[in-house]
Amino acid sequence: MSSPYDVVIVGSGAGGGMAAYVLTRAGLRVAVLEKGPKQGFANAGDDELRFGERRFIDQDELIEPRTFRDHELQGVHQFVGRVLPVNRSWGGGSVHYGAVSFRFRSADFRARSHWGSLPGADIVDWPLDDTELDPANPQSIWAYYRRVEKLIGVAGGDLANGTPFASEWRGNGDAYPMPGHPPNYGAHLFEQAALQLGLHPFPTPVCINNGSYTLDDPELLPPSSEPLTRTGCTYCGFCSSHACPIGAKGDLAVSALALAERTGRLTAIPDSYAFRVELVNGRASRVVYIDAEGVTRAIEGRVVVLACSTVDTPRLVQLSQLPGDLVDNDRVGRHLMVHHFPGAVGVFEERIDYYRGFWSMRCLDDFYDGSLANGSPSFGFGNLQTVGPSSGYPLMAGGIISTAKTLGWGRGHKQLMDRAFGHVQFLGMIGDDPPVASNRVDLDPQVRDVYGFPVARITYQHHPNDHLVATQMAPHFAALLTAMGAVDQQLVLPTAASTSIPQTLEGGTHRRFKGRFLPDPIGGLVNHQMGGMRMGSHEGDSVLDPSQRFWGIPNLYVSDASVFPTSGGYNPTLTVQALAWRAAERILAEQFS
Amino acid sequence: MSRGTTRREFLAGSARLGVGGLVVSTIPLTGPGACDISPIFFTSWEWQTLQAAVDQIIPAEHAGDWAATDAGAHLYIDRLLASFDDEGRPYFPEIYAGGPTRRRFRFFQPLSRVKRIGWANEVVRLRRVYREGLAKLDEMAGDAFADAPALVQESILLSLDLRKAPLFEALYEHVMEGVYGHPAYGGNTGYLAWDAFCYAGDVHGVRFPDQLNPPGTVSDGAWNEHGGYAPEEMIQPGQCPDGEPV
Numbered sequence: 001m002s003s004p005y006d007v008v009i010v011g012s013g014a015g016g017g018m019a020a021y022v023l024t025r026a027g028l029r030v031a032v033l034e035k036g037p038k039q040g041f042a043n044a045g046d047d048e049l050r051f052g053e054r055r056f057i058d059q060d061e062l063i064e065p066r067t068f069r070d071h072e073l074q075g076v077h078q079f080v081g082r083v084l085p086v087n088r089s090w091g092g093g094s095v096h097y098g099a100v101s102f103r104f105r106s107a108d109f110r111a112r113s114h115w116g117s118l119p120g121a122d123i124v125d126w127p128l129d130d131t132e133l134d135p136a137n138p139q140s141i142w143a144y145y146r147r148v149e150k151l152i153g154v155a156g157g158d159l160a161n162g163t164p165f166a167s168e169w170r171g172n173g174d175a176y177p178m179p180g181h182p183p184n185y186g187a188h189l190f191e192q193a194a195l196q197l198g199l200h201p202f203p204t205p206v207c208i209n210n211g212s213y214t215l216d217d218p219e220l221l222p223p224s225s226e227p228l229t230r231t232g233c234t235y236c237g238f239c240s241s242h243a244c245p246i247g248a249k250g251d252l253a254v255s256a257l258a259l260a261e262r263t264g265r266l267t268a269i270p271d272s273y274a275f276r277v278e279l280v281n282g283r284a285s286r287v288v289y290i291d292a293e294g295v296t297r298a299i300e301g302r303v304v305v306l307a308c309s310t311v312d313t314p315r316l317v318q319l320s321q322l323p324g325d326l327v328d329n330d331r332v333g334r335h336l337m338v339h340h341f342p343g344a345v346g347v348f349e350e351r352i353d354y355y356r357g358f359w360s361m362r363c364l365d366d367f368y369d370g371s372l373a374n375g376s377p378s379f380g381f382g383n384l385q386t387v388g389p390s391s392g393y394p395l396m397a398g399g400i401i402s403t404a405k406t407l408g409w410g411r412g413h414k415q416l417m418d419r420a421f422g423h424v425q426f427l428g429m430i431g432d433d434p435p436v437a438s439n440r441v442d443l444d445p446q447v448r449d450v451y452g453f454p455v456a457r458i459t460y461q462h463h464p465n466d467h468l469v470a471t472q473m474a475p476h477f478a479a480l481l482t483a484m485g486a487v488d489q490q491l492v493l494p495t496a497a498s499t500s501i502p503q504t505l506e507g508g509t510h511r512r513f514k515g516r517f518l519p520d521p522i523g524g525l526v527n528h529q530m531g532g533m534r535m536g537s538h539e540g541d542s543v544l545d546p547s548q549r550f551w552g553i554p555n556l557y558v559s560d561a562s563v564f565p566t567s568g569g570y571n572p573t574l575t576v577q578a579l580a581w582r583a584a585e586r587i588l589a590e591q592f593s
Numbered sequence: 594m595s596r597g598t599t600r601r602e603f604l605a606g607s608a609r610l611g612v613g614g615l616v617v618s619t620i621p622l623t624g625p626g627a628c629d630i631s632p633i634f635f636t637s638w639e640w641q642t643l644q645a646a647v648d649q650i651i652p653a654e655h656a657g658d659w660a661a662t663d664a665g666a667h668l669y670i671d672r673l674l675a676s677f678d679d680e681g682r683p684y685f686p687e688i689y690a691g692g693p694t695r696r697r698f699r700f701f702q703p704l705s706r707v708k709r710i711g712w713a714n715e716v717v718r719l720r721r722v723y724r725e726g727l728a729k730l731d732e733m734a735g736d737a738f739a740d741a742p743a744l745v746q747e748s749i750l751l752s753l754d755l756r757k758a759p760l761f762e763a764l765y766e767h768v769m770e771g772v773y774g775h776p777a778y779g780g781n782t783g784y785l786a787w788d789a790f791c792y793a794g795d796v797h798g799v800r801f802p803d804q805l806n807p808p809g810t811v812s813d814g815a816w817n818e819h820g821g822y823a824p825e826e827m828i829q830p831g832q833c834p835d836g837e838p839v
Binding site: 042043044045046047049050053054056060062063181183188211212232233237238246271273293352356357401405409410411413414417418421422451 | 769791
């Protein structure tokens with residue numbers, strides 16, 4: 001076996017890829033294990049069947065199913081298949097996500113102080129101290145956000161029109177690297193309707209190039225490295241669920257990892273499935289994995305970083321059976337959060353063609369702190385967005401295949417396609433999900449993956465607050481869609497299935513009787529997943545310390561959304577990347593200074 | 594069979610092969626524009642049953658209308674089931690098209706070790722589902738399903754839908770995928786289904802084929818260089834694209 005790497009990172013996504021970039025740039029030798037393939041543009045493409053239906057790079061239930069139950073009382077599990085899917089390829093979830101790149105607000109990091117307690121949930125403040133939230137501090141979380149935005153190339157909104165929180169969220173002179181994109185037609189109608197209703201719409205910030213984007217900041221490029229130029233977006237629409245075929249989406253593979261490879265200190269190990277972390281004398285020593293040929297191998301590192309996503313990081317920890325005197329194994333995997341997704345579908349006479357452009361092109365924050373008309377809310381709401389073009393989403397706002405699959409069969413199918421395909425616009429809210437201890441990831445006792453290991457089991461039930469939020473938002477969705485000119489509309493309530501966990505109710509997503517038009521409660525819409533490896537200020541209430549390091553293991557870190565103590569009401573990936581940068585700098589300070 | 598040669602006439606001149614046998618023979622034309630395509634997985638008997646069932650999932654609804662077989666849904670299904678044999682050995686393992694542009698879709702990608710395992714298991718399962726399920730259709734029809742009146746075919750399929758029969762689950766998913774997926778996978782013949790709903794589909798490199806910039810000139814936008822939608826197109830209501838997709 002070769003000499004140990006300085007750092008072994010398991011997972012090449014937003015958390016692992018960004019950490020690999022910071023650490024290699026600082027001079028460390030880093031190995032990154034990725035269970036999916038390392039693709040080039042040749043493997044991308046506008047192919048709905050490959051990416052949506054056949055799960056080319058998505059969680060593939062033929063390889064690694066997951067199981068689901070909504071409560072422990074439901075028995076071992078209720079469902080086996082695709083649950084909370086995240087991409088498996090070089091670049092991780094950043095390859096197939098919608099590229100929405102929001103910063104959290106300071107209140108999101110101070111959820112307990114801002115909202116107080118909520119019965120049935122464990123609302124806490126994040127273990128970021130006050131100096132980390134001080135915009136004047138060069139090591140603040142805002143400084144990390146700013147660097148990430150520049151690195152991946154975020155095109156953002158003009159917040160000058162009275163947008164709530166604009167001054168706090170984007171300080172003076174803190175503009176996005178690129179201006180906001182034009183709206184697609186549905187987002188254009190949304191923008192007009194919102195202004196008419198006295199709201200404050202703005203372009204959804206995304207790491208998608210608005211025109212070509214050149215990264216030439218020597219602070220961000222590896223030493224003596226050429227500038228990195230990527231082309232502009234063509235609004236093809238095959239964005240979320242797809243790998244971008246021209247590199248206009250700032251996924252980790254074309255941004256941070258491409259730069260890390262330029263240092264010559266990054267070892268990429270794709271198609272390799274880690275299943276155990278081994279300790280020696282209480283320290284993480286090596287990671288055992290199955291390589292592309294099916295051979296079991298081990299890799300040693302002075303520091304190990306787990307960045308396998310919210311579901312697979314707790315699973316890897318549980319598969320590793322770490323000693324109970326070092327890790328509180330019962331706490332691992334708890335406080336799983338998804339963004340519950342109250343929303344509404346509008347149907348229009350004219351052709352909207354929601355699939356032009358990308359996942360979300362306009363949004364607003366007027367309801368972020370709750371609906372003002374309904375008194376003071378007890379917990380956060382979230383950012384309200386137009387959402388649309390994608391593949392593989394079992395609803396009408398997916399691609400043409402998923403639309404057809406939603407509409408039933410037999411005589412009438414084609415008339416429904418005529419009315420629905422290209423005629424709908426979806427609005428949804430990234431609903432802040434209260435952390436509940438019984439919502440968790442553990443190992444399924446019955447189902448194994450093709451590698452022979454127990455699969456992850458998700459136990460999840462909505463907190464009552466989620467339904468409250470949906471009820472309070474319903475009239476606002478209706479008003480927006482009516483002002484947009486919708487001739488028909490349907491509210492989407494936060495059943496389990498409005499997130500990407502399965503619908504177990506009778507009449508759920510698998511019902512496809514003839515003559516259906518508007519969908520039943522929808523499944524598979526939002527893949528956001530947070531929590532499970534909660535970080536905290538005290539050993540008694542968290543798995544990780546404020547550096548995202550295991551309380552009992554001095555050289556084992558986590559860098560993905562599983563560290564989130566609360567979910568916030570914005571898309572999580574930019575925060576994952578900012579935290580990864582922060583954690584990587586702490587690794588440098590704590591392990592290599 | 595509502596069109597062309599009935600299966601009875603066809604079978605009158607040929608011996609029925611055993612279930613599970615691999616038949617490579619020419620099937621009579623069944624509709625306008627259909628060509629001589631022999632199934633790889635299905636027997637000729639199953640092939641007729643499958644086509645009848647597929648055309649109930651998306652039927653022609655008036656004279657001159659298209660049905661699922663016109664869009665090649667049955668060809669898509671046969672091709673998927675022929676990707677592995679009954680023992681899970683790769684036969685035509687064409688699961689994932691190439692990329693990134695339409696021109697390269699037909700160069701299918703090799704499967705990784707775990708993808709091969711996963712898809713072999715799935716295709717072996719699906720082959721059994723279709724083989725047993727199509728035989729069951731005949732049983733429920735009391736005779737050849739393909740010769741039963743359309744309303745009988747429809748009600749048989751509806752009863753399978755209501756009880757979530759594995760054949761129906763597979764048939765429904767596969768017909769939608771075959772009809773509305775990219776033609777590289779064997780269905781959506783001539784982009785028929787996309788044209789029917791004014792859908793341009795994969796736009797990279799195909800929407801602006803004659804606006805590619807000559808060498809040495811400056812591109813005025815990535816959509817011209819790579820294909821896609823220009824910004825001003827985004828805020829216009831959608832319309833049918835001009836002409837046939839390339």
